Amino acid sequence: MKLATIRHAGSTTAALVVGDAFQPLPAGNLSDLLGMPAWKQIVSEAASEHPGLAAVPASDVEILNPVPTPAKVICCGLNYSDHILEMGRDLPAYPTLFAKFADTLTDPDAQIVADESVDLDWEAELAVVVGTTLQNAREDEAAAAIAGYTVANDISMRDWQRRTLQWLQGKAFDRTTPLGPVMVTADEINPEAGLEVICTLNGTEVQRGNTKTLVFSAAKLLSYISTFTILRPGDVVLTGTPGGVGMGMNPPLFLKDGDELITEIPGIGTLRNIVRTRVTADL
Known part of the structure; x- marks a missing residue:
């Protein structure tokens, strides 16, 4: 799977890449998502249960540095x-x-x-x-x-x-x-x-x-x-x-x-x- 951090409609979010679109995930960016103990389950469920649901077209987003806040x-x-x-x-x-x-x-x-x-x-x-x-x-x-x-x-x-x-x-x-x-x-x-x-x-x-x-x-x-x-x-x-x-x-x-x-x-x-x-x- 491909994961990203995007800016859409004035806010940033972690997202799952679905074809030519981005499906928002419940985190402000990928750094935040990876900090969640269940991040793999969250991504897996988004990919298997709701593929493409509420996905945002690539033309409507700005792709950002995926992991903006590493400690190291x-x-x-x-x-x-x-x-x-x-x-x-x-x-x-x-x-x-x-x-x-x-x-x-x-x-x-x-x-x-x-x-x-x-x-x-x-x-x-x-x-x-x-x-x-x-x-x-x-x-x-x-x-x-x-x-x-x-x-x-x-x-x-x-x-x-x-x-x-x-x-x-x-x-x-x-x-x-x-x-x-x-x-x-x-x-x-x-x-x-x-x-x-x-x-x-x-x-x-x-x-x-x-x-x-x-x-x-x-x-x-x-x-x-x-x-x-x-x-x-x-x-x-x-x-x-x-x-x-x-x-x-x-x-x-x-x-x-x-x-x-x-x-x-x-x-x-x-x-x-x-x-x-x-x-x-x-x-």
Whole structure:
């Protein structure tokens, strides 16, 4: 099943995707829905008992970031072997992790406004949404706790990222990480079997990777993270980006005002984002 957060008639709601329409669910957004212990039952009943009942046409809604209020957003910095090698690093024994904030996330078609960075880069990613509380979880327990998957682009301010050895300031600008457009439930999709992760810049493909080449699977990441911090329903984990980022090109290529980024994972959906920046000189 596909779940979303939509705005319709001036209010937001969690919704079940029914064909080309959205059936409202009894929660203000998907984050709130996942916080309900019976969320799976609520969705199942909506899908089986009242399919399409009171559904709203897609033309009448605005699709928002599906999970707007995660308590934690944790990202894996290097997880595809091709991207690791293009960055001049060895394959890791442990995942390279950093955190974002909920304020970093934005809607699937939002403009990316970055007036403080000249080296603005793209990172197409599969994002995992947690559906059950996890602490010191085994890998099989972590796999069972996944609510679903969505699409992300970890837009990165490389000039800020290079200022220190810590990545945070180059990764956590407000409203620069689009997420969505929907969350596909874990029973319908299997990243370990292989999902294509694709990014195009102004119509030219710059990234194409496959999740079956991840060094650390979604379940492995959640299990590992849960050993040092509790994960709760609605938390988000970004699994890393494949090769083809702008910083890895020769010469490096960075985003400029008016550029269009399209990030796609077939079977989940597509992000469409325009970049807006006024910066033209080094900081």
